[in-house]
Amino acid sequence: xxxxxxxxxxxxxxxxxxxxxxxxxxxxxxxxxxxxxxxxxxxxxxxxxxxxxxxxxxxxxxxxxxxxxxxxxxxxxxxxxxxxxxxxxxxxxxxxxxxxxxxxxxxxxxxxxxxxxxxxxxxxxxxxxxxxxxxxxxxxxxxxxxxxxxxxxxxxxxxxxxxxxxxxxxxxxxxxxxxxxxxxxxxxxxxxxxxxx
Amino acid sequence: xxxxxxxxxxxxxxxxxxxxxxxxxxxxxxxxxxxxxxxxxxxxxxxxxxxxxxxxxxxxxxxxxxxxxxxxxxxxxxxxxxxxxxxxxxxxxxxxxxxxxxxxxxxxxxxxxxxxxxxxxxxxxxxxxxxxxxxxx
Numbered sequence: 001x002x003x004x005x006x007x008x009x010x011x012x013x014x015x016x017x018x019x020x021x022x023x024x025x026x027x028x029x030x031x032x033x034x035x036x037x038x039x040x041x042x043x044x045x046x047x048x049x050x051x052x053x054x055x056x057x058x059x060x061x062x063x064x065x066x067x068x069x070x071x072x073x074x075x076x077x078x079x080x081x082x083x084x085x086x087x088x089x090x091x092x093x094x095x096x097x098x099x100x101x102x103x104x105x106x107x108x109x110x111x112x113x114x115x116x117x118x119x120x121x122x123x124x125x126x127x128x129x130x131x132x133x134x135x136x137x138x139x140x141x142x143x144x145x146x147x148x149x150x151x152x153x154x155x156x157x158x159x160x161x162x163x164x165x166x167x168x169x170x171x172x173x174x175x176x177x178x179x180x181x182x183x184x185x186x187x188x189x190x191x192x193x194x195x196x197x
Numbered sequence: 198x199x200x201x202x203x204x205x206x207x208x209x210x211x212x213x214x215x216x217x218x219x220x221x222x223x224x225x226x227x228x229x230x231x232x233x234x235x236x237x238x239x240x241x242x243x244x245x246x247x248x249x250x251x252x253x254x255x256x257x258x259x260x261x262x263x264x265x266x267x268x269x270x271x272x273x274x275x276x277x278x279x280x281x282x283x284x285x286x287x288x289x290x291x292x293x294x295x296x297x298x299x300x301x302x303x304x305x306x307x308x309x310x311x312x313x314x315x316x317x318x319x320x321x322x323x324x325x326x327x328x329x330x331x332x333x334x
Contacts, residue, residue, distance in 0.1 A: 021231075021234060021235065021238055022231070024231075024234065025227060025231060028226075028227050028230055028231075029227060032222055032226055032227065033219040033220070033221060033222070034219060036219075036220055036221070036222040036226070037219040037220040040220045049220075049222075050222055050223055050226065053222055053226070054226070054229065054230050054233065057230050057234075058230070058233060058234065058237065061234055061237075062237070109202055109205040109206045109209060110205065112209065113205070113209050116209075116213070121216075124216070125216055125217045128213045128214075128216065128217050129217050132214075132217070143210070143214060144214065144219075147210055147211045147214035147215065148214050148215060148218075148219065175206060175207070175210050176206075178210055178213075179206055179209070179210070182213075
């Protein structure tokens, strides 16, 4: 699926490079959600994320002739998104939040799954969202790129200029943290829900 | 056992992340962006470097120059310039144009002041140019 969409991307990239500006619209539509999500995870404010995301596409448009097709277009774009977000934080003298919660691995995956399944879907998504927010922004980016976008460790490493091993370590740590935060919030929530019925 | 737990956790997180999906930018995200791109491409074409005299222009100019020099050197020009004599150019020195100019008396202080002002204006020009270059770099 990814190689196919990459071929499709190339076709539009070629059209943009030969002067058809509006072929870029297809690429915007295809990637705007992911780029915006990455920016939002990094800068944390909707309006600012929107500005950063616009900036990412503008930058990609003007630098499109430097894209050599060695990596997937999406990976190239996400790298711009990650670095533009970092630039934005630097320009506004804000630091990337770091998370300091200790991980204790004290959770039961099967029980957690059962509890989450028992919750209503809106409540469950809300809870997962909140748990994601407790992660450091770049850890949240790693999780999204790996689980949602299904990039490989190597590709994520390229986007964020890390080593694949570093990405793996952070992925495992973030995953456990998510499970722990979810266990801590989901069970009391379920008890509250059932208690009120 | 440990590997099994790991796989379960992996599946659970994947399911959860897929369930919450991605954030959505504003509805007019693409429209705003495309108008920005249109503006930037217009600026690009507006400020694109275009030589004042095109290559074809230079070729024509060179040909004209060569033709004229050739004509001047080897051309069989009949130098009957009756129209020049009619203009009575010979009378030009008699007019004594330089003497006809008014004599402007200027004090030394004014003269030096004006000179220094000119020098500083020129220096300022250099700074302005640098500043503009930085602004539009």
